[in-house]
Amino acid sequence: MLASLDRIPGVQSARVHHDGVYFLFALEPDAEPADVIDGARELLPDAERPPEKVEAELVRGYRRGEAWLRSSDTKELSREEAHILAKRHTEQAAAAIGLDEIKKVKLARVLDEETVAAFERIHAAGGGLGAPSQREFAEGARRAVARCKEFLDEREIARLEEYLDAWLSR
16 A cells, blocks of 8 residues: 555655554655645545644654655564464464364464465555455455465364454444
8 A cells, every 4th residue: 555655646755653643754856746636536535634733743753753665664564463463363263273283283374374375465566455355355265275275184174264254244
C-alpha cells in the first residue's frame, strides 16, 4: 500500500505514522496538495487532510524524529508480525489438536511459511488489510492444511481446519 502512495503524481515519498492513521507525503516542488489528496483518495477512498493544527503537530513530530515508516519499514514490520501470528497460532492450534512436539514443530514451519507468504502477497498487491487480505489469509490456511496432510492424521487435519476456520471468521 505505502509503495503505491509513492507513485501518486506529485509525491516524492510517502510515510505512514506509527499509529497507521496518518500518512506524510513529501511533495515535489511544483505539486498541488489538493491534487495529491485526490490521488491518495484513489487508493484510500476516505483520505482527507487533517485539520491544520493536527497537521502542524504531526509535521513537528516528524521533524523531532517520531516514527514515520517507509514502505520497506512496513514490509519488515509485516514480516515480523507474520512470524508472531504464526507462532501464536501454532501454539493455540497444537494445544487444541493435541499435537506432540514433533508435529508441533512441523506445523510451526508450515504456518510460518504460509503466513509470511500471505503477508508478502498482500504487500505486493498494494491493497493493505481488508477483504483482499482476508482472501490471502484464507488461501494461506488452505495451503497450510494441504501441506500438513503429509504429517497429520485425518482427525488432526479436521481439527486444524476447525481451528483455522474459527480464526478466519473472527
